[in-house]
Amino acid sequence: MRLKDKVAIITGAGRGLGQAFALRFADEGAQVVIAEIDQANGANIAKEIEAKGGQALALCIDVSNEDSTQEMAKKTMERFGKIDILVNNAALIYKIGVKPWDDRMPEDWDRIFAVNVKGSWLCCKAVVPHMIPQGGGSIINITSSTHFSAEGQLIHYTCSKGAVISLTRVLARELGGHNIRVNAMSPGRTLSESSLDQIGVPPNVEDMVIQTRCLKRSEQPDDLPGTAVFLASDDSAFITGQTIIIDGGGVFL
Template sequence: MDQHVPPLLRRGRGGRLQALRHRPPAGARGTLRVHRDQAPQLRRQGDPVVDAPELAGQIAIVTGGARAIGRAIAETLAGRGATVVSVDLASSDETVGAIEAAGGSALSLTADVTDEQAVAAAFREVLDGYGRIDVLVNNAGLFAGIERRPFWEIDLAEWEHVLGVNVRSVFLCSRAVAEPMRAAGSGRIVNIASNVVTFGMANLMHYVASKAAVIGMTRSMARELGPSGIAVNGVAPGLVTTEITTQTVSDEYRDLVAKGQCLQVPILPADIAGAVAYLCSPSARMVTGQTLLVNGGATMGPA
């Protein structure tokens, strides 16, 4: 590893970090600058109409992109044209490999998104390499391994650990992109929350509290960043079928949850990724401060 690369980071597959460092930043590739909304007006009569992917040319950071929902989000955004940087404590090589195999562009950075210095170093690498950050998806979070118990049995260390991961990471990463997005006058931030906030799930108060905080932060950030042209939204999934939930949640409980949904089929990572991609797309131009429930209608209540 080069001495100038921070020790908390590492290269993606095939040494892509070096290539990233030498890629010209946005705005330096030509002298003609056109607002995205004006671009279609530049087509000459008779030119073939070829629609570019809706996120073409965008730089998107996905935290926790190594597996499950995060990987699905990373692959979906890449499939829609974005260059995706997965920032995760675990290796994102498989995510990067899948994206590159499909013809997309991606990079893996290893960093602890609850550590202030690690976040600053990772995001600086992206800015140094690409010149900007267009999209941030705050997906990293803690759910697997949390023991369900009444709140009076939760010790302070466990409480602080859950909130530290699920809330601090959103704050640190969002703060890291605020300045470059404000300077650019545009950007999208999507925070992954949970539908447990809507009904107050018993025996998981630390988790519920952490995701309630994320929803509140989403609204506050939308107000503060809106004047700079930055949209901030959330996605609140129901119980998503992943390798982790398959191992940690009983079949009986998953069946019970599905029966409580209007759409009585399993929720998949791709369902969450599709919602995130919508919120990052031009179609959601006037959507901000919202948290989209993706739970098959589970929180509508009894008919």
């Protein structure tokens, strides 16, 4: 119960990594807000948590829209009275397809940045005013190992995840005086539902990725929540502005 009585907002928690974070945070005693654009998936995860005796609130939220992120913070305060943890997990990922760097439409670039970068910033903007009077909080931004491996053929996604690391470092500096910690987690290629949405990747991509790793196996969504609990909890009370890579030793900082 390392997150007992903490209130955590997790964006994009209707499936994949976000779902794994939500279920584990609830197991650790947190009250969990599932801020998800897919209303049905979000409601299902909330029901699953409540069925196990936990407390959860599903909100239909578009992180790229400021009114929506403000509503997310307001409804969380109304239901739980505080916000201790924000996990910026929602992103557009594999549906965007694998293509050469110049075979992208400007609208695709803008949409990726609107969700993956602006969305994370807007969620911080909505929750930080509530964390400050509480005396602190923990924000966890989900980036990607593609930033470190300079993954080809996903240029707008990879650049957006680099920007998430910059956002993490800048906010760590700006919010440290309020005891708000901001860190990032960088998963490698993970076998979540989104990896089934891939368009244009070679059929043996998973085997190729495994060969680049020190630990020779696939990464699963359940490989991530342990690090998230650590960063959300007081066990990491003096860690901020950092990025932890969780990819079986595929890339190094």
